[in-house]
Amino acid sequence: MDYKKEIAELIKNQLQTLSNANLEELTDLIDSIEQPADPKMGHFSYPCFKLAKTLRKAPPIIASETAESLLHGEIPPWLHSVEAVNGYLNFYLTRSFFAENVLKSVLTQTANYGSTNIGNGKTILIDYSSPNIAKHFHVGHLGTTVIGHALYNIFRFQGYETIGINYLGDWGTSFGKLLTAYLKWGKKEEIEQTGLAGLTDLYVKFHEESETDFSLEETARNWVVKMENGDEEGLAIWRWICQVSLQEYQKIYEMLGITFESYRGESYYNDKMAASVEELRSKNLLTESEGALVVDLEDYKMPPCLIVRSDGGTLYATRDITAACDRYNTYKFHKSLYVTGTEQKLHFSQFFKVLDLMGYSWAKDMVHINYGLFIFEAGKMSTRKGQVIKMADLLNEATSKTLDIIQEKSPNLENKEKVAEQVGIGAIIFNQLYNSRIKDVVFSWERMLNFEGETGPYVQYSHARACSVLEKAKSSTDFANFDVFSTDFAKYAEILTDDESFDVLRLIYNFPDKVIESAEKYEPFLISRFLVALAQAFNKFYNTHQILIGGDKQEARLLLLFVAKTVIANGLSLLGISAPLKM
Ligand code: ARG
Secondary structure (H helix, E strand, O other): OOHHHHHHHHHHHHHHHHOOOOOOOHHHHHHHOEOOOOHHHOOEEEEHHHHHHHHOOOHHHHHHHHHHHHHHOOOOOOEEEEEEEOOEEEEEEOHHHHHHHHHHHHHHHHHHOOOOOOOOOOEEEEEOOOOEOOOOOEHHHHHHHHHHHHHHHHHHHOOOEEEEEOOOEOOOHHHHHHHHHHHHHOOHHHHHHHOHHHHHHHHHHHHHHOOOOOHHHHHHHHHHHHHHOOOHHHHHHHHHHHHHHHHHHHHHHHHHOOOOOEOOOHHHHHHHHHHHHHHHHHOOOEEEEOOEEEEOOHHHOOOOEEEEOOOOOEOHHHHHHHHHHHHHHHHOOOEEEEEEEHHHHHHHHHHHHHHHHOOOHHHHHEEEEEEOOEEEOOOOOOOOOOOOOEHHHHHHHHHHHHHHHHHHHOOOOOOHHHHHHHHHHHHHHHHHOOOOOOOOEEEOHHHHOOOOOOOHHHHHHHHHHHHHHHHHOOOOOOHHHOOHHHOOHHHHHOOOOOHHHHHHHHHHHHHHHHHHHHHHHOOOHHHHHHHHHHHHHHHHHHHHOOOOOOHHHHHHHHHHHHHHHHHHHHHHHHHOOOOOOOO
16 A cells, blocks of 8 residues: 555545645655654654745644644545644554555565566666676675666566676787787697686786796787687687686676576677777767777767777777777667776766767766775784675674584574575675665674674674564464465554554555665665665564463564565565575
């Protein structure tokens, strides 16, 4: 039930009987209806200030006249009372009616509760993670991976066809160097054993040796040219290097539960860029600047976008322009998102503009989803200077630290290792998604793994707590096989009218809107914050009311536990976090 809509309808009817003034549209009314943070100020509230001009009356008078006339008429069953306070119309719901309404919605939809079909028939592309081949998957790619995955889930839940694209950085000058080093010092069997570590060592050796042996750089450059001209020897090694790298990345994606629809990386566009350059030329967008070809963007207050270097080489933007056209042709996207750090902001503004200048109306549908830095709290993470932190190490450390906590808290838990992985990794994801994207993420093990803080483990723990009570009561009730349609919800709803239950239900009622809002703003943190609030409300309920006391009271409270844990699990799954049943 859409209470805002119902309330707007009521207000409109009252106002029309009170005056014959031409009123604003219903949608305006709906948008003005608020949900006060403190339910004492009304469960819903409408500020009458906007109406003062049209009705030529002071807002407090409008409010009290409307309230009075409302109360004189027939009040719908869902509405308990209306009050006029300082120009606001405060609406109070009939709690039992509301409880019944929310319980039914969740129990009929369970894992789908909160989903919509807003996006049906539309495709959203999400270019995310996109690590650079032959380098370790390091924490620099944590943000894009985790934010991209959450958005992917959130849009999918809204009914969009979502396409995750891993635009692998699988081409560039570094491959020439790696190839040179590999042919000179590398051994296939060794790399097969050591994987990316071995490749990284070769890369380092190349740089050390080339300080004295100047021919190395030239050999590397030659390799790049040869490979661009289709040299099979070079390309075969390159393909193998990509495979070795992907094997390592795949392990990370498995740990995070991520799959991609497309792995079209940078190299895919090698032979397609010439056509883009030609197109830019024929559209008169290219100008020469110090031997290079650029698109002038002075009119848009941006530095020129480099398309072809003076030595004929293409650039990051050239490839992205080519890839964007390919993606539009393939998917006819509704929106195309790119998740990278804020430091790439200019690059995206530039090439989006170039596509716009090329006459592509869909350029306006491309969005750069930027995010802040990942900062280690000073002195808290031991890393040798200059050494990158590998994602695998971070995830493994989170798991082992969580395992220590579990050993202490619940030594008898089954599947400890598995749960520790779900909670440890969940903690890292949650930490990344707890603030608005553009804020820097400050990393602290203590804060992140605190089972009582505003953390992933806290939310997961609340879920597990609800599950364990439900498990204990399973002999009497099994909600998984619950017959929603033949149940007398009114009887139970009547019991769930206390403040704590009502708070839980109010939050649950708002979940679908939260999901919509987080999709509209591309902000997964709205869901993380929601989950903490729900977990807090749930724990307050849990600590205030006894549950396993038999009778209808027990059934009613178990129902509340069930809907709360269902919504927590749905929210966690949108963020890409598991919800273990026991912790
Ligand atoms: N590989 C790039 C990096 O690691 C990210 C690619 C982002 N996507 C894109 N279409 N430019 O920074």
